[in-house]
Amino acid sequence: MIKAQRQRPVEAPEVASYPDLRWFPPGTHITVRGLKKAFDGNPVYVGFDIDLPKGRIVSVFGPNGCGKSTFINMVAGLLPIDDGQILFEGKTIADTRIGYVFQNYREALFPWLRAVDNIHYPLRLMGIPKAERDRRIEELVAGFDLKFDLHRYPYQMSGGQQQTVSIMRSLVIEPEVLFLDEPFSALDYEMTLIMRDQLQKVLVARGVTTVLVSHDLEEAVYLADKVLMLTRRPSRIADYMDVDLPRPRDPSTLTDPRFIELKARTLEVFQNAVRAS
Amino acid sequence: MQSARFSRYAWMAVGPLALFLVWYAVHLAGLVTPKLLPSPVRTLQSVWTHTVSGGLGPDFGRTLWRTLQAFGIAAAFGVPIGIVIGASEKLYRSIEFLIDFFRSTPATAMFPLFMIIFGLGDFSKIAVAAFAAWLVVLFNVAYGVMNARQTRILAAKVMGASRARIFKDVMFYECLPQTFVGLRTAVSLALVVIVVAEMFIGSDDGLGKRIIDSQITFDLPQLYGTILVSGILGYGLNLIFLGLEKWLVHWSGRA
Numbered sequence: 001m002i003k004a005q006r007q008r009p010v011e012a013p014e015v016a017s018y019p020d021l022r023w024f025p026p027g028t029h030i031t032v033r034g035l036k037k038a039f040d041g042n043p044v045y046v047g048f049d050i051d052l053p054k055g056r057i058v059s060v061f062g063p064n065g066c067g068k069s070t071f072i073n074m075v076a077g078l079l080p081i082d083d084g085q086i087l088f089e090g091k092t093i094a095d096t097r098i099g100y101v102f103q104n105y106r107e108a109l110f111p112w113l114r115a116v117d118n119i120h121y122p123l124r125l126m127g128i129p130k131a132e133r134d135r136r137i138e139e140l141v142a143g144f145d146l147k148f149d150l151h152r153y154p155y156q157m158s159g160g161q162q163q164t165v166s167i168m169r170s171l172v173i174e175p176e177v178l179f180l181d182e183p184f185s186a187l188d189y190e191m192t193l194i195m196r197d198q199l200q201k202v203l204v205a206r207g208v209t210t211v212l213v214s215h216d217l218e219e220a221v222y223l224a225d226k227v228l229m230l231t232r233r234p235s236r237i238a239d240y241m242d243v244d245l246p247r248p249r250d251p252s253t254l255t256d257p258r259f260i261e262l263k264a265r266t267l268e269v270f271q272n273a274v275r276a277s
Numbered sequence: 278m279q280s281a282r283f284s285r286y287a288w289m290a291v292g293p294l295a296l297f298l299v300w301y302a303v304h305l306a307g308l309v310t311p312k313l314l315p316s317p318v319r320t321l322q323s324v325w326t327h328t329v330s331g332g333l334g335p336d337f338g339r340t341l342w343r344t345l346q347a348f349g350i351a352a353a354f355g356v357p358i359g360i361v362i363g364a365s366e367k368l369y370r371s372i373e374f375l376i377d378f379f380r381s382t383p384a385t386a387m388f389p390l391f392m393i394i395f396g397l398g399d400f401s402k403i404a405v406a407a408f409a410a411w412l413v414v415l416f417n418v419a420y421g422v423m424n425a426r427q428t429r430i431l432a433a434k435v436m437g438a439s440r441a442r443i444f445k446d447v448m449f450y451e452c453l454p455q456t457f458v459g460l461r462t463a464v465s466l467a468l469v470v471i472v473v474a475e476m477f478i479g480s481d482d483g484l485g486k487r488i489i490d491s492q493i494t495f496d497l498p499q500l501y502g503t504i505l506v507s508g509i510l511g512y513g514l515n516l517i518f519l520g521l522e523k524w525l526v527h528w529s530g531r532a
Contacts, residue, residue: 077435078434100435102428102431102432104428106532107426107428108429109532110429110446110450111531112450112453112527112528121446122437125438153527153528155528155531155532169436173436
């Protein structure tokens, strides 16, 4: 049903194809309806609708400048929307606990605090007493299999370690939704492979609803339960594909025929989306 | 390790020792008349005798105390006002020209005006130095606030920090490296202005007064000696501020 709209011209009113927008499938966590956004008069979203499933990982993928980051920033409440509605199981963003991992870990962590105090910070903002904070962080650390000391300052750590701390900081509050904006794009390939597996392990274990922006097709498919593919501006859904690969996935998944097939399909959709404009 | 450190200090001593030797050689060879260039030994002797019995210590103390007072006023007014100005781009734009203009105006040109307003007493000197140093602090703090990493502010916001918390927990630390640059520049500038003020705004004590007196009485060993002592004061203040900066703003330049 969703795929059909790819063919329609931009001018067609989006709403017409959905008789009842309040409807959404069971297991949905985030509903986006009639989302509109323009920058200086240039429309990026002109009535965008999507459902994001609960406890699953959705990667957002599309051509450069298609508004991937704009999308998650609007859903995460970092960027105001022009029109439309975004609800989390019926609640607004203000009533939803979220975590956000920035691409630039170097500028997202607080260098005046030790790594462990960076992780303490969101809990302190919530007014949680020290003993409880320590307990939660201990529990979080247990799930991460860390090979470095959290009592160092961020600038004393490698990029991968810093981003791990960043991810821990966003997970320690037990968010209902986690947003990641190209979290590994500043890391080298070797580190990216390690980080992907660690992230997958933690997210699947915690069952947190996750929205991940990626500019890496392989990564987008590897980590996701669903891949949301966007067209060029104004952004529409090019495809919203299920990734039915079993978990846990590991580097051998990358050569699995099913993975290769899914990747080929995403690549085709991507190329169509690029050409379509 | 230890020998590496020793070699480091040894190399650092080479320049000053060489200067001393060149000075001594020029003096011995009589290349410059001793009236204009006393021997370095005579100069150091003069520093020693004036320290022991000639009131150089109290003069040093007076100049240091005035400088610190001027610096204190500059910091007390510069930091909060700088934060307020830096937090609003419109406010900063509207007074950017004024800050730049008065920063570029030689503080010494303000002496007569400050003397009229504050009289000939100590406060006149402190006020003019404080004014010059204040602008430096103000400018740097505002600049630090304006250049705060947006991602960090956004990160705090997304974690649910209120505006006040963002200010206290993020903005304050974000502008700290630049603030320290301002404070360090300000204390050096305050010293310059204080020493000049001691020379030309009637003063009973201070290193500036001693320098002018040595010139008038043509006591060149004392003149050279006092210049050296002023240099030690300026260098020492800078060193202390660098140390403070390294200790308090450990992440400066690394994140």
